[in-house]
């Protein structure tokens with residue numbers, strides 16, 4: 565059966581695309597095992613192949629559903645539970661120039677966000693601390709002291725390029741949510757209770773800082789390298805022109 569094309573974003577490569585029959589598959593199976601607690605049930609899966617040729621990854625979701633009879637056939641009714649099997653986490657792909665330890669903490673925090681929010685929050689906090697140490701060069705025993713030092717440096721203008729007052733504001737806003745503030749004031753190894761929403765807020769803060777700090781610095785550096793290269797080429801061309809003119813002058817005086 566043909567599907568109605570729909571808009572979708574691939575979690576592997578972040579590319580927006582329209583999903584059609586050529587990149588989509590879905591299947592439903594009624595489970596014939598009497599009536600479990602949920603009534604008539606079945607399982608279904610759907611798979612989407614990314615249309616971006618350089619990605620081409622498969623996103624796979626498996627669902628436990630209720631079933632009903634429609635036109636004499638068993639069909640899927642309502643979803644009871646769903647598991648996204650591929651990709652195995654909601655982590656967004658991050659570029660290689662972000663230190664591997666930070667990317668690993670981020671990816672693992674995303675992986676366990678729903679099953680263990682407090683472990684996810686602990687990993688996210690360690691990642692945030694790692695970023696402040698690596699990117700901002702501030703290292704203290706408690707994360708809260710590092711954030712306070714970062715704020716002072718932003719205020720007196722000695723913070724690294726790209727660390728804006730808004731960033732410190734965002735960190736402070738996250739600190740104000742539930743137990744996360746207490747989390748930042750305690751020892752790094754201490755696990756504090758948080759709910760999935762709080763862990764998600766920390767994960768989103770990390771994604772924002774990856775973008776605003778590491779990605780922005782990389783783009784800046786690339787632009788600077790390009791400008792320097794163009795300048796060097798122009799300088800070389802001017803030098804060559806001057807040398808040619810001197811040669812011509814020499815040629816006319818010796819004639």
Ligand SMILES: [Zn+2]
Nearest residue numbers: 574577614619
């Ligand atoms: Zn993709």
